[in-house]
Amino acid sequence: MSAISLDSIHLDYPGGAVGLRGIDLHVADGEFLALVGPSGSGKTTLLRTVAGFLEPTSGTVTIGNDVVAGAGRSLAPEHRGLGMVFQQHALWPHRSVGKNVSYPLELAGVSRGERRTRVADVLELVGLPGLESRNPATLSGGQRQRVALARALVRSPRALLLDEALSALDEPLRDRLRLELRSLTRAAGLTVVHVTHDRSEALALADRVAILDGGAIAQIGTPEELVTRPASAFVAQFLSDANVIDGVVDGGLFRAEEHPLTVPVDIIDNASEGRGTLSILPADISLGSGSDAGSGSDADGGVVTSSLFGRESSDVVVSSHGVSFRCAVRGPRPSVGESVTITIGRGIFDRVVRD
Numbered sequence: 168m169s170a171i172s173l174d175s176i177h178l179d180y181p182g183g184a185v186g187l188r189g190i191d192l193h194v195a196d197g198e199f200l201a202l203v204g205p206s207g208s209g210k211t212t213l214l215r216t217v218a219g220f221l222e223p224t225s226g227t228v229t230i231g232n233d234v235v236a237g238a239g240r241s242l243a244p245e246h247r248g249l250g251m252v253f254q255q256h257a258l259w260p261h262r263s264v265g266k267n268v269s270y271p272l273e274l275a276g277v278s279r280g281e282r283r284t285r286v287a288d289v290l291e292l293v294g295l296p297g298l299e300s301r302n303p304a305t306l307s308g309g310q311r312q313r314v315a316l317a318r319a320l321v322r323s324p325r326a327l328l329l330d331e332a333l334s335a336l337d338e339p340l341r342d343r344l345r346l347e348l349r350s351l352t353r354a355a356g357l358t359v360v361h362v363t364h365d366r367s368e369a370l371a372l373a374d375r376v377a378i379l380d381g382g383a384i385a386q387i388g389t390p391e392e393l394v395t396r397p398a399s400a401f402v403a404q405f406l407s408d409a410n411v412i413d414g415v416v417d418g419g420l421f422r423a424e425e426h427p428l429t430v431p432v433d434i435i436d437n438a439s440e441g442r443g444t445l446s447i448l449p450a451d452i453s454l455g456s457g458s459d460a461g462s463g464s465d466a467d468g469g470v471v472t473s474s475l476f477g478r479e480s481s482d483v484v485v486s487s488h489g490v491s492f493r494c495a496v497r498g499p500r501p502s503v504g505e506s507v508t509i510t511i512g513r514g515i516f517d518r519v520v521r522d
């Protein structure tokens with residue numbers, strides 16, 4: 168298993184589109200890193216740059232001790248020693264499961280007997296023991312994805328790259344495969360880079376999560392760090408559906424611009440004088456009952472406009488003075504139309520003013 172390092176990686180596409188900007192990323196040996204970000208933020212570009220399908224405009228990619236891209240060098244994908252699984256399980260329909268899985272070994276000139284043993288071992292590992300002779304067309308979507316995983320693992324890759332590898336599967340199968348993937352890669356000590364658009368999946372699976380925005384890393388950290396200490400309004404909003412409110416910090420208070428809300432700076436992280444945005448995580452808003460809320464100059468009152476059940480907490484939207492606040496409510500779920508009061512427990516200030 169190997170660490171993966173990207174140093175000062177820039178990638179411009181022909182035609183000028185920026186793919187990646189100044190990426191410095193070190194994935195430790197045996198680490199499970201998830202890459203998330205909005206559509207077009209550069210997730211696939213980053214993964215394909217590590218894989219060797221794209222060449223960076225500048226910077227270096229190192230796998231283990233080998234510089235595989237940069238410094239005048241570009242190693243072909245098949246020589247990088249990586250395993251890859253994509254959303255579309257690209258199995259060959261005319262080859263049996265065993266033949267699909269053994270293909271990388273055939274390419275590498277591994278003997279027939281050795282191939283048979285290794286294919287049997289890896290099929291056992293992914294929970295499909297004895298399925299060598301099956302036609303892939305007779306398998307379920309989840310089984311086919313396990314075959315793709317077995318094929319990626321059969322040559323004992325230095326690291327595993329997953330591009331939306333579970334996204335085509337339905338729950339609860341997806342949930343089960345997610346858990347299996349995590350325990351399997353942990354047991355094998357595999358370095359994994361997992362691209363997903365599913366934020367919960369990234370937070371649940373990864374040791375660390377990197378959030379991309381416009382081809383650059385907005386923040387990288389453990390799931391706990393990213394959820395409890397987002398570095399910017401963008402991260403808080405993208406990852407945790409934070410409420411983002413424009414305003415000004417002045418004289419010990421944040422004052423919202425288009426809402427009567429004021430919040431004392433002692434419950435605001437990163438507060439500094441001037442204009443910016445206040446991000447408030449849904450879990451940092453508590454609701455009280457308020458029969459007189461939601462009218463006049465009552466800054467902390469509103470009316471429930473949506474109330475959805477959730478296992479951990481209900482997902483409640485409160486409309487207050489024309490602004491919708493998303494709140495994670497533990498305990499009794501308020502009803503739509505109910506008048507409530509809003510109390511902010513904590514906010515995160517960001518000097519970036521949105522357009």
Ligand SMILES: Nc1ncnc2c1ncn2[C@@H]1O[C@H](COP(=O)(O)OP(=O)(O)OP(=O)(O)O)[C@@H](O)[C@H]1O
Binds near residue numbers: 182364
């Ligand atoms: N072949 C290409 N030629 C030119 N520009 C491209 C090409 N592929 C991607 N881009 C651009 O590079 C940027 C990053 O794209 P990328 O596909 O890496 O994003 P992504 O985060 O994987 O998006 P998604 O979640 O939609 O798959 C986007 O602005 C995209 O339009």
